[in-house]
Structures are given as structure tokens and as C-alpha cells.
Amino acid sequence: MNSVVRSTWPLLLGILLLMVGNGMQGTLLGIRGGIEGIPTLQMSFVMSTYYGGFLLGSLVVPGMIGTVGHIRVFAALGSLISAVLVLYAVAPNWIAWSVLRFIIGFSFCGVYITGESWLNAGTSNEKRGQALSAYMMVQMMGVVSAQFLLNLGDPRDFLLFVIPSVLVSLSFTPILLSAQPVPAFETNKRMSFGRLYRASPLGCIGVFLIGGVFSALFGMSSVWGAEVGMSVRQISTFVAAIYIGGLAVQYPIGWLSDRYDRRKLIMGLSVIGALAIVVVVTLDLNIWGMTIIAAIIGGVANPIYALLLAYTNDYLDQSDMASASAGLLFINGVGSIIGPMVTGWLMAGIGPDGFWVYMGVLLALLAAYGGWRMTRRRSLSAQEQGGYTLINPTATSLAVGAALDEAQSSAGADEENPQAN
Template identity: 30%
Template sequence: MTARLIPLSALLLGSLFLLIAGGINGLILPIRGLNEGFSAFSLGLLGTGWAAGYVLGCIYTPLLVAGVGHIRVFGTLAATAAIVILLSSMFPNPWFWIPLRAVSGFCFAGAAMIVESWLNEEVDSSIRGQVFGTYTMINLVGSTGGQLILIGADVSTPWFFMLAAIFYCLALIPTAISSNRAPAPLFEVKLNIPQLWRNSPVAVFAVLMIGIANGTFGALAPVYADRIGLDLTTIVLFSSLPILAGAAAQIPVGRASDRFDRRKVLVFLAIIALAATSSFLFMRPETALANILIGSALGAAIFAMYPIVVAHASDHAAPGQYIRTSGGLLMLFGLGSIIGPFIGGLAIMLFGPMGLFGTIFGAHLLMAIFSLWRIGQRAQVAADDKASFQSAPLARNMTPETEVLADRQNQV
């Protein structure tokens, strides 16, 4: 297996650098913004800007690649992302940062799509599963590793902005010198909500709520931690460890969803999320350990939900429609990620730091109620007709090309 991965090492290394840069970029902005006195609402809009740019990147990058080619577009996107993070350091103003964050999201999505399309072209079916697993691990290590670099940092300096820019530039090198042939055209995702709804109402409603909850936590967890007086190291851990917990939870959750009604597993996770957010709302933990532990329990639930929703939609998808279904759900997740930070930032501004968990609580309560109602309306899929559950990278880092790389049972 190792020998077969060596030809892909340049692409995987470029992806690692890209994800490290994205991890630093995503956390240094809210932390530095807090030091600059930015409002919770404006910091929430950073998350909204990122998600909007990310969705647009997934939609329009295939058109750019079709015009000038993969290598030129990748180089342009990585260089632009480096310029954007440096401009953010030079002009610390929230209303300047928000559009820059949208540009960053566009660049990150497009660059990730191109790397994944390269992997798709180079991988044959015999090792696709192992390559996807390796890529998933790189995604997790890069994203969380980039965040953990900030532990104990002096965020008042431009050093970490420059470090993120360096990693964006480093991502250029492996792909620029790679001898791998240019990949096929990128997959173009189309969002057809009526068709997705006919396929699975639970998947459509749940993925929108998951996007709202995950987008809110991802954008505003540092704001909550700062508002209650936690130090920088704890802020970083509070933002990063829930992601690791969610990745670890995907294994047992996936096995349970293959065995039982996926909607019931989703409701179970929603109940855990409701319990965790209730702990924040009513217990109001003050110590670093208590916040990290409850936050990790919340992360184990909310960051394991997305693959279940995709698997449930895949169970009901027509033959040959898996990629279109999963790509459409990813766009809906992105729309939720646009809405969530806006609502969460407004809630924190109006009600204080606990507004974060009030927003997340509301999203999961609605999802649980709707899922329970649908369970009574439609029988579960027979075990023999279920698609295989596939663990996934962080949904906020996924693109339509990620779904192609996964090559699940119902892939076109």
C-alpha cells in the first residue's frame, strides 16, 4: 500500500499544507478579532463570509478549470489565499475582513477540489478506499494541527498571518513539480432541492440544521471561550478537541447506523447535543476542564452527524444518483453554514456568550422533532438495501470532488 501511495505523495503533501494553512487562517482571525475588540456579530459574519465563499468556490471552480486548466487555477487560488491572509494582518477591520474571508473560502474550496480531482484521476478502484482514508486523516491532521499551532501564541503580532501565507505558498510546490497527468474536468454540482426533498425530507432538513449548528460552533466557539474568561490555550483546545471527538465518534456511530434506522441514530446524536448544550446553558461551566469536556461531548455528536445524513439519503437515492445527491446535500450544508454564524453572532450580541449554545440547541431540537415525525411517516430501509456508511472529513472542508473520491456503493 505504501509503495502505491508514493506517486500520490506530492498531491497529499500539497493538500496537507493547504489544510494547515486553512486551520491557522480559520482560528487566528476570530482570536485576533477578539483582541481588537470586534463584536460577536461581526465575528459571526466572518463565518458567514467563509461559508458563502466556499459554496461559490464549489460551484464556479469547475468553470475556471475548464477555461485555463487545473495547474493555473490551483496556483492562482493558493497565491490569492496567501495574499488575502496577509491583507487581513495589514488591515485589522471587521468590515474589511468579512469580504476577504469570503475570498479565502472561495480559494480554499477551489484548491481542495483540484487536489481531490487529481487524486480521483490517479487512483484505481483497488486502493480507492485506502487513499480516501489517508486523505481523510490528512484532512483532520492538517485542519486541527493548524489550529493547535496557536497554543500559547502571541496573536497580537503578524507572525501567524505570515505563517498561514507560507503554508498556502508551500501548497503550490508539490503540485507544481508533480509529474502526474492533468485530471479530468471537475464534477459540477447542481442544487435541486425538490428532487432532494422527494428523495429524503429528513436528509434535506437535517443537513440544513447541521450546517447551522456546525457553522455556528466553528465560527463562534472562540468568542464564547473568550467571553467567559478562558485563556488562549484553552480557547484553542475548546475549538479543536471537539473536532477530534467528532472524527473518533464516526466509527461507532457509523456501525450503529448500518445496523439500525439511521434516523433514530441521528435523533440519538441530537439528544446528546441537546444535553451538552443544556449543560452549557444551565450549568454555565467556568473551568477550562469542564468546558473542554462538555465541548468535546458536543463535538462528538455534531461532527458525526453529516455522514449519517448522506448515508441515509444514499439509501433512498436512485441508482447512479449518489454523487448528485451527496453533492446537493453538501451545498445545503453550506447554506446552513452561511445562516448559522449570522444567527449565532446576533444571539451572542443580544444575550451574551450563551447565545451560541441557544442557537445550536434550537437547530438540534428542530432536527430531532422533524426526524421523529418522519420516522412515523416512512418505514426504514431494509438492511440489505442500505448503502455502506463512509466516514468523512470535516463537512466544512468537503467538496463535491470529495464525494467522487469516496466512491461509495451508489457512486455513478
């Protein structure tokens, strides 16, 4: 791992700064929206547009890279991100924010795709799994760090919008000045949804549902915090706990995933998440109780996503990895767009508890569907399953495809060397 970090540190540093900027802007908008008096339903639309832009970027940016190249796309989209982060403070209304957040979602998707292609090209096949793990860890660390930077200023002022803009601008310096060559880039076609569903019904339905959970959790958590009267410090702690929970359980869940039926783990985590939400809705918890629940829900949403990808991977040929990952990301993206809007509608109708009710219903549906699928398809043995790999719901199809390919390659290597198990 040390050699991987040494060889890819410019990219990892750049991604860390990018994620700090991205993590700040999402939470900050929810807080500032409450200060500006923007209704919850309108803020939910603002939050959804990020995922709409991200989904469009996943479809359009590969073609842009093929036309004008990595460096131009990277620099152009990076400039857009930096400008948008400042413009948020200039035009504090929901219509302008919706347009700007759509642009920033599109742009972040583009810089992720470009950065991930550099990461793939800059590491050997033997080190790619370690490089991907380091990349995902850095992403999570960046978002967690971002939450505590929110306490450096007043969200009513300009400073908190300038800080992420500066960090994003700085993030491109180590990446663009590194000695890594510009990689070759191929656009992958998406596998048909019918073929993907036949390969893994649970994978398709699951990533749609968990996309809704993830986007509601990360898109609307600061909106919910502002609505229930949390301070900036409390909101930043609450949001950070979501990511810390997701980071803490990834490796234990990965260990279990390679030894037990993944559907049981998906069901178990979904039930734990749903029960935690029942506790939130029925009990009057203080801020520390809410923070613990946030960590539990974050510890559920992140590994379920990786488990669903690993489970789908078990029923795919290695040659289908790239096209399948594009299809799964599209399904997840549609669920992510819907999540904040439905959450905002519920919050407007039944109050702040609507934030939790939506996620609880989706997790319960996922547990029920996973249980039903267990009656329709036999369980795979641990030897028949592919490997599990750390992957975040914010990853693009390029990273997902590379992670799935690495998982299958690692599983194949273990079969050839059974004494390593």
C-alpha cells in the same frame, strides 16, 4: 492503505499543510477580533462570509477549471490564499476581514476541488475508498495541529498570520511537482431541490440544520472563547477538542450505521448533543469541563453529517450521485452561511450562552424531525442500506459524490459476497 499513502503522499502532504493554514486563520481571527474590540455581531458576519465564498466557489470554480485548467486555477487561488492570510494583519477591521474571508473561502473551495479531482484520478477504483478515508483523516489532523501552532506567538503580532501563509505556499510544492497527470474534469449539474427532497426529506432538512450547527461551532468557537475570557492556549485546546471528538467517533458510528437504522443514530446523536448543551448552559464548568463538552459536540456534528449523506444515498440511484451531492452541498452551504450570523445575533442579545443556545435548538429540531420522519417512511434493513463512508463537512461536492459512489459500490460488492459480512 499503505500503498495508497505511498502513491498519493504528495497530495496528502499538501492538503495537510493547507488545512493547518486554514485551521489557524479561522481560530486566529476570532481571537484577534476580541483583542481589536470588534463587536460579536460584526465578527459573526466576518465568519459567515467564509461560507458564502465557499458556496460561490462550488458553483464557479468547476467552470474556471474547464476554461483554463487545473494547474492555473490551483496556482492562482493558492496565491490568493497566501496573500489574504498576511493581509488580515495589515487591515484589522471587520469590513476588510469580511471581504478577505469571502475571498479565502472561495479560494479554499477551489483548491479543494482541484486537489480532490487529482485524488480521484490518481487512485484506482479498488483503492478509492481508502484514498478518500486517508484524505479526510489528513484534513482533520491538519486542523487539530493548527490549533497548537497558535501558541507559538502573540495574536497581536504579525507572526501568527505569517505562519499559515508560509505553510499554504509550501503546500503547493509537493502537489504541483508530483508526477500525477492532470485529470479530466466534468461539471455536474445539480439535481432539482424538489426531486432531491422527494428522495430524502430528512437528508435535505438535516444537512441544512447541521450546516448551521457546524458553521456556528467552527466559525464562532474562538469568538465565544475570547468573549468569555479564555486565554489563547485555552481557546486552542477548546477548538482542537471539537475536531478530535469528531475524529474519534467516526469509525464507531460508521460501524453502527451499517447495522442499524440510520435515523435512530441521527436522533440519538442529536439528543446527546442537545443534552450536552443543556449542561453547558445550566452548570458553571471549568475549562476542562468545557473541553469535554466541545469534544462531545464535535463528536456529534461530524458523524451526523456523514450519516445524513449515507441515509440520502440509500434512496438514490448510483447515476444520481454527482448531481445529488451538488444539491446537498448547496443546501448545507446555505445553512452554513446563516449559522454564524444567527449565533452572533443571539450572543449580542443574550450573551455568550447564545453560542450554545443556537446549536442546541438546531440539534433538538433535527432530533424531532428525524423522529417524525420515522412515522412517515419504513425503516430499511441493514441489507437494503448502502455503505457508510467517512466524509467531513468541509468536503466539496466532488469528494461527497465520490464518497457516495464508493459507498454504493462497496455495498453492492458486499451483497455479491455475503460471506464477507
